[in-house]
Each structure stands twice: as C-alpha cells, then as structure tokens.
Amino acid sequence: MDKLTDYKQPSVTVDVMIFTIINSDLKVLLVKRKIPPFEGKWAIPGGFARIDESLEDAAQRELSEETNVKNIYLEQLYTFGEVNRDPRGRVITVAYFALANLRDMQIKASSDVSEVKWFSMYKLPELGFDHAKILAYALQRLRYKLEYSTVCFQLLPKKFTLTDLQAAYEIIFNKKQDKRNFRKKILSLGIISESGRTEGKAHRPAKLYSFTRKHMIMENFIKG
Amino acid sequence: MDKLTDYKQPSVTVDVMIFTIINSDLKVLLVKRKIPPFEGKWAIPGGFARIDESLEDAAQRELSEETNVKNIYLEQLYTFGEVNRDPRGRVITVAYFALANLRDMQIKASSDVSEVKWFSMYKLPELGFDHAKILAYALQRLRYKLEYSTVCFQLLPKKFTLTDLQAAYEIIFNKKQDKRNFRKKILSLGIISESGRTEGKAHRPAKLYSFTRKHMIMENFIKG
DNA sequence: ACAAAAGTGTTGAGAGTACACCCATGC
DNA sequence: GCATGGGTGTACTCTCAACACTTTTGT
Structure with missing residues (x-):
C-alpha cells in the first residue's frame, strides 16, 4: 500500500452544483452533454481533477469555466465512490455546491457541452449518471445548512x-x-x-x- | 475531459478513524508506520482504494484489516484534496470515521505497520501527513453529530x-x-x-x- | 450503620408559534 | 381614494437550565 503505482487507480472528477433563485424558484445549473456517455442528457457540470490543483481549486475552475463566477461560497458535499457510477470505468466524484445570486452570473457553455440551463429543483429533467441522487442529497444538505447558518x-x-x-x-x-x-x-x-x-x-x-x-x-x- | 486517460490522475486513499471510550477517555486507533514516508510516525490507518470496490467497501476493508471489526457505523467525513499532502505525489484522501465499543474489537497490526495503539484524543502523538488536521475535524464532527443524533x-x-x-x-x-x-x-x-x-x-x-x-x-x- | 452510586421534581427564563391590523407610497 | 406590499406586538406554549435530597444495595 505504499507505492502509488501498486494498484490501478480510480479516476477522480469534481462536480459543482450552483443554486440560485430565479422567478421565485430554486434553480440549479445543468449542462447538456455533447459526447458519450449520456450524450444529449442533462448533467451536473464537472470534470476531471487535475494533478496539480487541489479539489477545491478544481471545483472553482469548473465553476468559473461554466459561469464566470469566481470566489463564491463553495462547499464540499460528499464523495460518491460506488463502482458502477460511470460506464467509462471507475470514477470517483467529489461533489461541491455553491450558492449564487443571479446578478453575478454570466453563463456560457464550455466546449464539452451543447447547452447550459437553469432548472427548477422541483422540476428536474432526466439526468445522466447518478446525478439525480446527487442533487437530491444536495437539496437535503442545503435545507439543513440553512437551519443553522446564514x-x-x-x-x-x-x-x-x-x-x-x-x-x-x-x-x-x-x-x-x-x-x-x-x-x-x-x-x-x-x-x-x-x-x-x-x-x-x-x-x-x-x-x-x-x-x-x-x-x-x-x-x-x-x-x- | 471525456476520456479517462486524458490527464494524469491523482491517487485515492481512504483513511478510517475508529473512536471508542476506554477508561473514561475518548480514544482513537492509530498505527505506527513501518515504511516511508513518515516512517516511525503515527498515522491514521488507511490505504489505497482499489478499482473494483466502492469507497465505503474500501473503508470497511481497511477497518476490518486493522481491527477485525465488521459492519460498523461508518460515516464519510470529508475528502482532503490539497496538492502537497503526501510527499510521494498527489494523493486525495477520503476520510471515514467509525464508533465502536471496545468489547467488539480485537486489534491486530497489518503488514504495513509495526504497531497499533489507542491514543487519547486529548493527548495525541506527533502525526504524519496532515493527520492532525483530519483528527481535529473528526472530533468537531463527532461532537456535532451527537447533538442531533443518537x-x-x-x-x-x-x-x-x-x-x-x-x-x-x-x-x-x-x-x-x-x-x-x-x-x-x-x-x-x-x-x-x-x-x-x-x-x-x-x-x-x-x-x-x-x-x-x-x-x-x-x-x-x-x-x- | 455507612459508603457508594442510583434515582427522582420543581421552578424560572427564553425561544418558538399563532395571530390581525395600520402605514406609506404611486397611480 | 384605492391598490399594493411594508411594517408592527402580544399572549401562550414548550423547551432548557439550575438546583439537592432520598433510595437501594454490599460490606
């Protein structure tokens, strides 16, 4: 267990959920995938963690790539480590969530997605991967946090x-x-x-x- | 960003803190490292996540390898993803913690460690890696959990x-x-x-x- | 009978909940 | 002057915190 190369390593991604309120509704920013797997399906924005950046930095980078928002309140939600989450292979995902107000946000679609859109948390589309579960957990945590923090x-x-x-x-x-x-x-x-x-x-x-x-x-x- | 091999991947470990009460004191199980880095230093038991097991399974496996305890209450604490946590290279650590009562536990030292020992959380030894920080965070979370759960x-x-x-x-x-x-x-x-x-x-x-x-x-x- | 831990109620303060009307402005 | 959302107080209930003595057993 002491050499980094002893075992085949899982891949690591970070996914970032951005929540905001628009038209009296709680929204989350999702992207439409342009490439397999789940091509054409909606998913939480995210990407692979690079070897030279911390997870938090990776999350901030993904966030800013999708939305131009920087230095926002970003919290680690949970790390999803089931074996069959991703058809491409073994992928561990560290999920973060952020809260934003719309005035700060200029959304743009990055090269890997065909569309970026706000969805009501109460009317989500069909999602790729296990992202429905991740969003449900995030909503639970968001509510929980609001009870004891500001x-x-x-x-x-x-x-x-x-x-x-x-x-x-x-x-x-x-x-x-x-x-x-x-x-x-x-x-x-x-x-x-x-x-x-x-x-x-x-x-x-x-x-x-x-x-x-x-x-x-x-x-x-x-x-x- | 869509091929698993596009970027060099960080390694992933799971660390498991086991807490118990002995002699009216809150104890945590630590291991003495037999190999570099931090050879001879105390550390939280853990090891690399294998590609064919979930993170939770990996944590349960590490736990059972060190202590023979199985199916215990195990909670994911946090994922530590700073760049320079481990002198061997880029290592992301998913930390879990468990609560146990001593009667269930038969401690044994695995092959990678020279000693396994309970330490008071209020009198910790010098620790390798960023494990002092991880333990401090776990204590905070443990206290927090006890306020609203059983x-x-x-x-x-x-x-x-x-x-x-x-x-x-x-x-x-x-x-x-x-x-x-x-x-x-x-x-x-x-x-x-x-x-x-x-x-x-x-x-x-x-x-x-x-x-x-x-x-x-x-x-x-x-x-x- | 005594040492040692088990067991038991009351009171006061503060927080949460339920509830309905007047106020300031633009048109 | 009226429509619209802004702003305000009181009474009841419940939870939490402080506090000291009696009971049951083994020796």
Missing part, C-alpha cells in the same frame, strides 16, 4: 429587503413562514443591518438590509 | 446504564452534564428501553437500557 445571503444581492430574504427561505424549504416571526428572529440574530430604502414602487418603500461583514466570512475549518 | 450508542455495549451513557457524552464533549436533565431528555426521546438490572455492586443496582431497534439503524441517505 448561507442564505449568498443567494441574494448585497442589499435586499426582508421580504426578499423570507422569500428565499420559503422557496428553499417549499413552505410559508410567518412574516412577523421571521423578521423578529432574523433581526434578533444581529447579522444584518439597515442600508437604505427601495424606491419607485407603487406602495410603501421597504428598508434595505445587508449582512454584516463578519457574517459574510464563512467559517471553514478545513482550509489551509 | 450515534452515541455505538460507543456502548448493547446494554448500558444511564450513567454509562451520560459518561460517554461527558467524555466526548469534555464537559459535565446535569444528571436529572440528561435523564429527562434521553428518556423523553423514546429511543431506549429498559432491559434488566446491574448486579453485584456495593450500591444500589442500576437499570440497564438498550437502544430500540429502529434507532440502531442509521439513516443513510446516500447508500444504494
């Missing part, structure tokens, strides 16, 4: 109204929240502060808020 | 007293608990039931409990 702000622009924030939670959990209780709780956390007002709508203008700096820096025990 | 029973024999259970929590969190509150909370969860009494001690005998069957089957969303 990652939600990644889905919103820098300044947002409390109604926007509540809508984001409702979309992800697919469940209505009480307006007064939601506001009471969020404000009591002390993680957002006022920064202006909306304008130009045919109703009372809303206060704008932004997350305070220290809460934008995600704790990441692993890094370094 | 994995703790894996550290105990089938029948145990509430005092035993409380002691396990106190050791892992390194913090005293209130006896009445602890019992109230555990019993209210409805996950354990009485099954006998202790005997032969010079004090009042304690009730024995065991976890109910459905709570011994860990939910594992990923499998399958």
Whole structure:
C-alpha cells in the first residue's frame, strides 16, 4: 500500500452544483452533454481533477469555466465512490455546491457541452449518471445548512429587503413562514443591518438590509 | 475531459478513524508506520482504494484489516484534496470515521505497520501527513453529530446504564452534564428501553437500557 | 450503620408559534 | 381614494437550565 503505482487507480472528477433563485424558484445549473456517455442528457457540470490543483481549486475552475463566477461560497458535499457510477470505468466524484445570486452570473457553455440551463429543483429533467441522487442529497444538505447558518445571503444581492430574504427561505424549504416571526428572529440574530430604502414602487418603500461583514466570512475549518 | 486517460490522475486513499471510550477517555486507533514516508510516525490507518470496490467497501476493508471489526457505523467525513499532502505525489484522501465499543474489537497490526495503539484524543502523538488536521475535524464532527443524533450508542455495549451513557457524552464533549436533565431528555426521546438490572455492586443496582431497534439503524441517505 | 452510586421534581427564563391590523407610497 | 406590499406586538406554549435530597444495595 505504499507505492502509488501498486494498484490501478480510480479516476477522480469534481462536480459543482450552483443554486440560485430565479422567478421565485430554486434553480440549479445543468449542462447538456455533447459526447458519450449520456450524450444529449442533462448533467451536473464537472470534470476531471487535475494533478496539480487541489479539489477545491478544481471545483472553482469548473465553476468559473461554466459561469464566470469566481470566489463564491463553495462547499464540499460528499464523495460518491460506488463502482458502477460511470460506464467509462471507475470514477470517483467529489461533489461541491455553491450558492449564487443571479446578478453575478454570466453563463456560457464550455466546449464539452451543447447547452447550459437553469432548472427548477422541483422540476428536474432526466439526468445522466447518478446525478439525480446527487442533487437530491444536495437539496437535503442545503435545507439543513440553512437551519443553522446564514448561507442564505449568498443567494441574494448585497442589499435586499426582508421580504426578499423570507422569500428565499420559503422557496428553499417549499413552505410559508410567518412574516412577523421571521423578521423578529432574523433581526434578533444581529447579522444584518439597515442600508437604505427601495424606491419607485407603487406602495410603501421597504428598508434595505445587508449582512454584516463578519457574517459574510464563512467559517471553514478545513482550509489551509 | 471525456476520456479517462486524458490527464494524469491523482491517487485515492481512504483513511478510517475508529473512536471508542476506554477508561473514561475518548480514544482513537492509530498505527505506527513501518515504511516511508513518515516512517516511525503515527498515522491514521488507511490505504489505497482499489478499482473494483466502492469507497465505503474500501473503508470497511481497511477497518476490518486493522481491527477485525465488521459492519460498523461508518460515516464519510470529508475528502482532503490539497496538492502537497503526501510527499510521494498527489494523493486525495477520503476520510471515514467509525464508533465502536471496545468489547467488539480485537486489534491486530497489518503488514504495513509495526504497531497499533489507542491514543487519547486529548493527548495525541506527533502525526504524519496532515493527520492532525483530519483528527481535529473528526472530533468537531463527532461532537456535532451527537447533538442531533443518537450515534452515541455505538460507543456502548448493547446494554448500558444511564450513567454509562451520560459518561460517554461527558467524555466526548469534555464537559459535565446535569444528571436529572440528561435523564429527562434521553428518556423523553423514546429511543431506549429498559432491559434488566446491574448486579453485584456495593450500591444500589442500576437499570440497564438498550437502544430500540429502529434507532440502531442509521439513516443513510446516500447508500444504494 | 455507612459508603457508594442510583434515582427522582420543581421552578424560572427564553425561544418558538399563532395571530390581525395600520402605514406609506404611486397611480 | 384605492391598490399594493411594508411594517408592527402580544399572549401562550414548550423547551432548557439550575438546583439537592432520598433510595437501594454490599460490606
């Protein structure tokens, strides 16, 4: 077990799920494959990990190749290591997920895919590989994280109204929240502060808020 | 990016941390390396993932090779993918952790290690690779899991007293608990039931409990 | 009878939940 | 002045934390 060449090695890919909210719906970015296997099927964007870059870097690279988004909140989800996941051979996939707000994103299709498109997490197309399972797991984890952390702000622009924030939670959990209780709780956390007002709508203008700096820096025990 | 041979591939190992409680202390099983790199240094047991077995199977195999323990609660912790983790070359490590009670375990040293030994998590030796970081992360995750799940029973024999259970929590969190509150909370969860009494001690005998069957089957969303 | 661990309830504080109306603006 | 979404408070319930003495056994 001590020489790197003693055994035939599995291949390693990274897949990156990018979530965002568009039109009051939780969306994930998928690509249409141009080459076998699963040619013409939709799949999670990803690619092989290179030998000279960390997994996190590989994930950031894949993300930026597909979307131009850089330095986004990126979390390792799980490593999928079943034997028959990929018809080409033994492939281990390290799955990452990212949260983004649409304003930052300019989507482009890379050379290996014919199309890039946002899909509702609640209306997914038929997917290649075991990607349906990976997405289901990611949704579970996303919900779980939102219960005990503040990652939600990644889905919103820098300044947002409390109604926007509540809508984001409702979309992800697919469940209505009480307006007064939601506001009471969020404000009591002390993680957002006022920064202006909306304008130009045919109703009372809303206060704008932004997350305070220290809460934008995600704790990441692993890094370094 | 679509041929498995397009890029030079990183190697993949699985490392398995086995935790248990011995003498009122949280212990982890480490091995002393017999060959470079880090010859003579202590490290987390592990080895290369074979091409014909899943990562979970590889972890179970490594675990059983070192300890004879089979079919234990095994959870994927994290995948460590930095570039310079291993002086031999590019190695990605998928870390797993397991909880065990000592009665099940017969430790043996495999051919690649000169010694196998339990270490207190609070008094670790100098470790090879980035294994100190991996252990620190595992401890954090172990504590975290115990707050919202019932994995703790894996550290105990089938029948145990509430005092035993409380002691396990106190050791892992390194913090005293209130006896009445602890019992109230555990019993209210409805996950354990009485099954006998202790005997032969010079004090009042304690009730024995065991976890109910459905709570011994860990939910594992990923499998399958 | 005494040493040693087992077992047992109450109270107060804080968090979560349910619930309905007035406010500010644009048109 | 009316339509639209923004904004606000109270009462009840439940959970969590603090806290000390009695019981049962072996020796």
